[in-house]
Amino acid sequence: MVGIVNIRNFLPNRPYLQPCACKDGKSILIALREWNAAGKLSDTPKRLFRETRPPEELYDINADPYEINNLAGNPKYAKKLKEMRSRLDKWMIETDDKGRRPEFARMFDSDMAVYLGAMKRKGDPAHLKVIQDNIALMKKWAAEGKQARLPRGRECLPPITKKADKL
Secondary structure: OOOEEEEEOOOOOOOOOOOOHHHHOOHHHHHHHHHHHOOOOOHHHHHHHOOOOOOEEEEEOOOOOOOOOOOOOOHHHHHHHHHHHHHHHHHHHHOOOHHHOOOOHHHHHHHHHHHHHHHHHHOOHHHHHHHHHHHHHHHHHHHOOOOOOOOOOOOOOOOOOOOOOOO
16 A cells, blocks of 8 residues: 655745754754755755745655655646645544634734743743744744745635534
C-alpha cells in the first residue's frame, strides 16, 4: 500500500523556519544556520532556509520517507492530490478546524498580551526580547500580506457549517 502525505501550507509566503524561541536556541538549528550562511549545506537541508514554501505538498512516503520530492505538481499524481484535498477539506469541516480562517489581529494581540505577561513574570529579559521580536515579525508579515492563502484554484474554503462530533 502506498502511503501518501498531503500538506496544505496556509502561509506559503512565509519561510519554513519561522522564528520560534523554543527551537531557535537549539544547537542543531544554530549549526544548520551557520552552515547555511557559510554555504556548506547540500540542496536537501538548504530547503529549510527557503523564504517561501509551496502552497501544497504531496509525498509518497514509501518511496520518499524523508519527503524530499514534492509530487503536487506531477500530473501522474493529479487524481491522488484531488482526492487528498477533498479528504482534508472534509476533515476540516468535520472537526471544525479553526485554522480554516485567518486569526483576527485583535485576537492575536490579546493572545500575545497574555503570553508576554507570562514571559515577563518568568524574569528572563533576553528570552522576552526574542519573543517580542518574533511577534513584531509576525505582525510585519501580516501587514505585508503574508497571511493565510489557499493554493491556486482553491480560493474558497468550504463553508463552516458543522461542529465537530465527539472524537
